[in-house]
Amino acid sequence: MAFPVPVIVPVLLPLPLDQPYDYLLANGDAPSPGSFVVVPFGPRELLGIVWSRRSPRPVATARLKSVQTVLDTPPLPPTLLAFMQTVADHTLTPLGQVLRLAIASTSALAPAPLKLAYRRGPAPMPVKPSIVTARVLAAVGEVPGEAPIVAAELGKRAKASAAALRQLALDGLLQAVEVDTDGGPASPDPERPPLALDPQQEVAAAELVAMVEAKSGVALLDGVPGSGKTEVYFEAVAAALRAGRKVLVLLPEIALSAQWLERFVRRFGEVPVAWHSGLTSAQRRDRWRWIARGQAKVVVGARSALFLPLTDLGLIVVDEEHDQSFKQEEGGIYHARDMAIRRAAIEGCPIVLASATPSLETILAAGLGGHVEPEANWRHLHLPARHGTAPAAALELIDLRRQRPPRGAFLSVRLRQALQDTLERDGQSLLFLNRRGYAPLALCRACGHRFRCPNCSAWLTAHRLRRRLQCHHCGYGMPEPAHCPSCGTVDSLALSGPGVERVAEEVRQLLPEARIAVMTSDTVGTANAAEALVAAMAAREVDILIGTQMVAKGHHFPDLLTVGVIDADLGLAGGDLRASERTFQLLYQVAGRAGREARAGRVLVQTHVPDHPVLQALASGDRDRFLQVELAERQEAGMPPLGRLAALILSGPERPLVEKAARELARAAPFDPDIRVLGPAQAPIALLRGRWRERLLVKASAEVDLQAYLRGWLGAQKFSSKVMLTVDIDPQSFF
Numbered sequence: 001m002a003f004p005v006p007v008i009v010p011v012l013l014p015l016p017l018d019q020p021y022d023y024l025l026a027n028g029d030a031p032s033p034g035s036f037v038v039v040p041f042g043p044r045e046l047l048g049i050v051w052s053r054r055s056p057r058p059v060a061t062a063r064l065k066s067v068q069t070v071l072d073t074p075p076l077p078p079t080l081l082a083f084m085q086t087v088a089d090h091t092l093t094p095l096g097q098v099l100r101l102a103i104a105s106t107s108a109l110a111p112a113p114l115k116l117a118y119r120r121g122p123a124p125m126p127v128k129p130s131i132v133t134a135r136v137l138a139a140v141g142e143v144p145g146e147a148p149i150v151a152a153e154l155g156k157r158a159k160a161s162a163a164a165l166r167q168l169a170l171d172g173l174l175q176a177v178e179v180d181t182d183g184g185p186a187s188p189d190p191e192r193p194p195l196a197l198d199p200q201q202e203v204a205a206a207e208l209v210a211m212v213e214a215k216s217g218v219a220l221l222d223g224v225p226g227s228g229k230t231e232v233y234f235e236a237v238a239a240a241l242r243a244g245r246k247v248l249v250l251l252p253e254i255a256l257s258a259q260w261l262e263r264f265v266r267r268f269g270e271v272p273v274a275w276h277s278g279l280t281s282a283q284r285r286d287r288w289r290w291i292a293r294g295q296a297k298v299v300v301g302a303r304s305a306l307f308l309p310l311t312d313l314g315l316i317v318v319d320e321e322h323d324q325s326f327k328q329e330e331g332g333i334y335h336a337r338d339m340a341i342r343r344a345a346i347e348g349c350p351i352v353l354a355s356a357t358p359s360l361e362t363i364l365a366a367g368l369g370g371h372v373e374p375e376a377n378w379r380h381l382h383l384p385a386r387h388g389t390a391p392a393a394a395l396e397l398i399d400l401r402r403q404r405p406p407r408g409a410f411l412s413v414r415l416r417q418a419l420q421d422t423l424e425r426d427g428q429s430l431l432f433l434n435r436r437g438y439a440p441l442a443l444c445r446a447c448g449h450r451f452r453c454p455n456c457s458a459w460l461t462a463h464r465l466r467r468r469l470q471c472h473h474c475g476y477g478m479p480e481p482a483h484c485p486s487c488g489t490v491d492s493l494a495l496s497g498p499g500v501e502r503v504a505e506e507v508r509q510l511l512p513e514a515r516i517a518v519m520t521s522d523t524v525g526t527a528n529a530a531e532a533l534v535a536a537m538a539a540r541e542v543d544i545l546i547g548t549q550m551v552a553k554g555h556h557f558p559d560l561l562t563v564g565v566i567d568a569d570l571g572l573a574g575g576d577l578r579a580s581e582r583t584f585q586l587l588y589q590v591a592g593r594a595g596r597e598a599r600a601g602r603v604l605v606q607t608h609v610p611d612h613p614v615l616q617a618l619a620s621g622d623r624d625r626f627l628q629v630e631l632a633e634r635q636e637a638g639m640p641p642l643g644r645l646a647a648l649i650l651s652g653p654e655r656p657l658v659e660k661a662a663r664e665l666a667r668a669a670p671f672d673p674d675i676r677v678l679g680p681a682q683a684p685i686a687l688l689r690g691r692w693r694e695r696l697l698v699k700a701s702a703e704v705d706l707q708a709y710l711r712g713w714l715g716a717q718k719f720s721s722k723v724m725l726t727v728d729i730d731p732q733s734f735f
């Protein structure tokens with residue numbers, strides 16, 4: 001006689017741990033890897049998932065605790081489990097922390113709400129049924145086995161009250177059951193007619209469709225703004241849908257993507273399933289379930305969507321692949337574009353990276369720029385011209401050293417005239433300044449005291465609308481002071497430099513008749529507000545839109561004729577490795593908003609350094625030469641993408657402890673002739689949200705297995721509980 005044998009199941013918990021723990025499951029078959037379970041952990045109960053690999057430190061069976069519940073949520077698919085392991089290995093993030101990314105919210109696991117429904121019950125047909133009874137029984141069908149009908153629907157069809165149905169159930173003529181009525185989202189239809197593609201679009205679309213059919217490949221879809229990149233990759237989306245497979249599209253700031261969604265609906269007739277941080281918990285729950293059950297055919301989302309339990313993927317798209325928002329900097333540091341390439345490989349599907357200004361990483365991998373051979377399986381698809389007749393907008397540099405704005409103002413005469421002309425020609429203008437608030441610096445006129453954040457090494461930014469001084473790193477804020485805290489002088493607050501609010505003030509004085517709107521995360525705090533403002537701009541209810549990088553992204557405003565860049569030099573200061581690359585990307589993208597339809601556009605760029613390579617590249621339109629020069633410089637310096645970097649950041653509330661830990665860590669670095677460890681050095685933002693920060697930078701040549709080196713080094717380190725180590729592989733920011 002066989003006794004039920006308890007099985008041992010490894011369970012991964014969403015904690016910063018690298019390994020699963022073993023648990024016992026009494027009397028049962030081991031649930032498949034990826035299944036959701038609830039287990040005791042210390043005094044708590046935690047949700048975890050069954051992992052595919054046993055704990056490397058086995059514990060005697062007698063001491064193992066038991067799994068409490070196995071949920072009937074669909075298990076995470078094996079490809080997602082493999083992907084999670086890949087992310088953990090690449091980013092040196094504990095596996096359990098990666099799991100946390102994949103189980104975005106536990107409420108998402110709640111089963112679908114059930115509805116009351118009726119089917120035919122066991123009691124025999126009455127000889128003389130009432131009229132209502134006859135109608136109801138006709139509606140549910142004669143045989144007990146038939147599919148139940150939801151109560152409300154049945155009541156309507158048979159013109160019967162809820163009470164009448166209940167009575168019939170008591171009589172056994174009906175049988176009450178509960179059904180899951182969530183049929184999932186409507187499916188986008190690939191068979192709707194696409195736009196007629198122009199020849200260059202046609203060629204690119206055909207290549208992408210071929211990749212979808214071949215189920216592999218990485219394509220850089222490199223097209224100037226307005227060339228129709230979206231329309232082109234929509235054809236690849238259609239091909240994947242026709243093949244019965246699913247599609248994941250990653251967009252930066254999905255909350256801002258109303259125009260993209262509209263175009264999707266025009267092409268496919270239905271909205272895709274959107275996934276982003278602005279969802280309510282009910283929306284999150286429904287959508288997660290649709291995805292887990294395979295009902296969502298197209299999912300569009302911000303970087304977090306990369307960890308959704310999609311199966312049968314036929315295509316991944318990363319739009320605006322160069323965008324900084326794809327890098328998650330906290331709670332598991334990863335780059336969604338780089339990880340998306342890995343997920344595509346695991347899923348066995350192609351991936352499209354779309355951009356008008358690809359990152360140097362992508363340029364290099366695609367073999368563009370002639371530096372190296374493209375990586376195997378990479379393709380470069382080029383759309384060199386705008387769709388339609390609109391010529392590219394003319395770009396003019398305004399040398400602020402010669403054409404100085406009037407005293408106390410920030411717009412040169414040339415730019416002021418352009419705004420006025422545009423208004424008279426009934427066109428719209430866009431002014432871009434990548435700085436929120438009114439002024440970046442607040443100081444006392446009498447003693448020069450500057451206001452800084454108590455929690456961060458940063459100056460406070462003045463926000464006029466709210467009459468407050470604010471820290472953009474930690475959110476600390478204080479009301480505008482009536483007197484100087486240092487010398488006591490009353491009314492001595494001076495605000496220095498421009499932010500978008502101040503530019504808006506200047507434009508309002510200049511063109512009082514113009515309708516002006518400001519677009520920053522302060523003025524449009526929610527996705528709905530952003531959507532409304534974009535709609536107002538598209539509907540010509542705004543003459544001049546002034547904003548931060550929020551205005552640069554993907555918008556298509558047919559009557560936008562003039563783009564003005566208030567301070568092109570802003571991003572060039574500071575000496576960040578990617579300062580030039582990023583400034584070029586941002587300005588090129590903003591410039592691309594001008595003159596997108598019938599009327600020609602122009603772009604005016606104010607700068608103090610018109611000879612800077614970035615500004616010369618913008619003025620000449622020679623992007624590829626600029627990229628060559630940048631790549632050559634990176635090669636010279638051994639910097640990414642031609643070399644590799646990792647940043648180690650130590651932080652904690654007590655400065656001496658952090659500094660000591662950083663020194664000890666540096667001292668313990670193993671020798672390797674191909675690796676240099678730089679630092680420790682105080683971080684540029686030495687105090688952030690009340691934590692002191694020290695940085696080390698690890699620099700290696702491209703062939704080195706940096707992760708292996710770091711694992712060997714960091715694995716042996718012990719830190720005080722008051723010091724935290726954060727590892728940032730391929731860092732994008734260096735603050």
Ligand SMILES: Nc1ncnc2c1ncn2[C@@H]1O[C@H](COP(=O)(O)OP(=O)(O)OP(=O)(O)O)[C@@H](O)[C@H]1O
Pocket residue numbers: 195196197198201223224225226227228229230231232355356387554555556592
């Ligand atoms: N073949 C086509 N037929 C009709 N309209 C098109 C076609 N291709 C593109 N368009 C239109 O041209 C505009 C620009 O296209 P789209 O936004 O796809 O370009 P893009 O390259 O993604 O631009 P950006 O990089 O600026 O976001 C859109 O309004 C789009 O609908």
Ligand SMILES: [Zn+2]
Pocket residue numbers: 453454455456458471472473474475476689
């Ligand atoms: Zn702060």
